[in-house]
Amino acid sequence: MSTEDHTEDNGVPAGVTELPAAHGQSLDQASAQPVTASLTRILPEATLARLTQYLRALIKLKASGELRTSSGVLATAAGVNPAILRKDLSLLGSYGTRGVGYVVVELTEHISKALGLLQQWRVAIIGAGNLGRALSGYGGFRSRGFEIAALLDAAPEVIGTTVGDMEVQDIADLESIVQRSKANMAVLSVPGISAQDLCDKLVDCGVRSILSFAPVVLNVPAGVNLRRVDLATELQILAYHAQNLEA
Amino acid sequence: MSTEDHTEDNGVPAGVTELPAAHGQSLDQASAQPVTASLTRILPEATLARLTQYLRALIKLKASGELRTSSGVLATAAGVNPAILRKDLSLLGSYGTRGVGYVVVELTEHISKALGLLQQWRVAIIGAGNLGRALSGYGGFRSRGFEIAALLDAAPEVIGTTVGDMEVQDIADLESIVQRSKANMAVLSVPGISAQDLCDKLVDCGVRSILSFAPVVLNVPAGVNLRRVDLATELQILAYHAQNLEA
């Protein structure tokens, strides 16, 4: 219905974390890594953001028929420098061949596995305003293992309408809907004023990973992953740089 | 028309930068800062993100009638620790009073000034899909010095319709519209496939600050500010942490 909703592939970085996280393990860097070792240990946040970019770049390369690639090519495609790409990948294990490079499909799989994209994630979208609708129609999710499990809103005139192929359900039934739909992630695209309350409810019914677009500081118990994207913040940071560019 | 579009105040951090920027000045930390010194010198990206949070917290405090505050209170409201808040503020100058704290309105102004929010920014939104519409209706922008200057799209059935109080204009006329509307910032909420082309056009007609939601790596000449927010990346990072939380 319009130009947008960048349904395609490739893209880019983002947020500051927010994970009060108390990851169980304290040791990483175990001595032996017998290759293809399943558990990847803790990856730095910055590395994670870049891995998603490599993944996009790889998918593009595969689509254009490339079988192999190198840190130089991949780095350019992902907009980073080759050294850090190699360092990032080395944190996952040694999946390249010296003097040659990386096998596209192989590397794609290793990164997907490390990121946890081999399992299907079910996302409940809380708030069916424009942002919520944009998200529920965003092709980039479905194509990467994220299934929209439910779409909720509080406004009577919105509840019961359909967005894409999803019916908007009543936010009042959040707990039962989340349980029934087996959602294990949630996106909060609601006004700041209701965000904390809904966040608490999500946590109560077992959701441990939440992406919030609400412009408020949210408190979550340890063990819950919270990421926030703040649109006004983005523009403000841009304004700062714009101001400083002016002669 | 629904629950979302968090029109209110407070909110949170976000993105990884992307500024190939070749900021003129190399010196900062000049010796004397005669207070209220106009030019703030380069602020670290991480500090910028937090400053926007402090600003939100301050606006809330003001709204609830507080005249003064302290690093402890503000830090809690912004979700950071007091030490880094003080360090951040000290980069702007010494606007607090030892033993007392900060005057809310005064600090608000200093931060606004540092961020470049005292001038009016005019934002062209490129792409009037759900995301573009969500952004153009986002109250948090207008209330912070960001005026929506224009809303463009390519789809014939969308051009000419109104969104809020804005008429959607034809993206084919981008150059003239940007010039006439005096837009000095742009938001790209278009499909990845058209993003680079539109980005180039924006740069051509003088826009030097761009916030992109398109899931592609964009190339811009030095001197242009580009920030990117990638929704799929956010979920993927969350997936990683979710996977690692699972016992």
Next chain:
DNA sequence: CACTGTGAAGCCATTCACAGCT
């Protein structure tokens, strides 16, 4: 010979702890 994998160096950001004011 080309390209990966990685120790070491360098840089940036956060935290600590306390001196300096009011």
Next chain:
DNA sequence: AGCTGTGAATGGCTTCACAGTG
């Protein structure tokens, strides 16, 4: 007495440069 402002210490991430290897 209390809270700011900041040097010093710490920790994490990035870049460098090269040894290792097919």
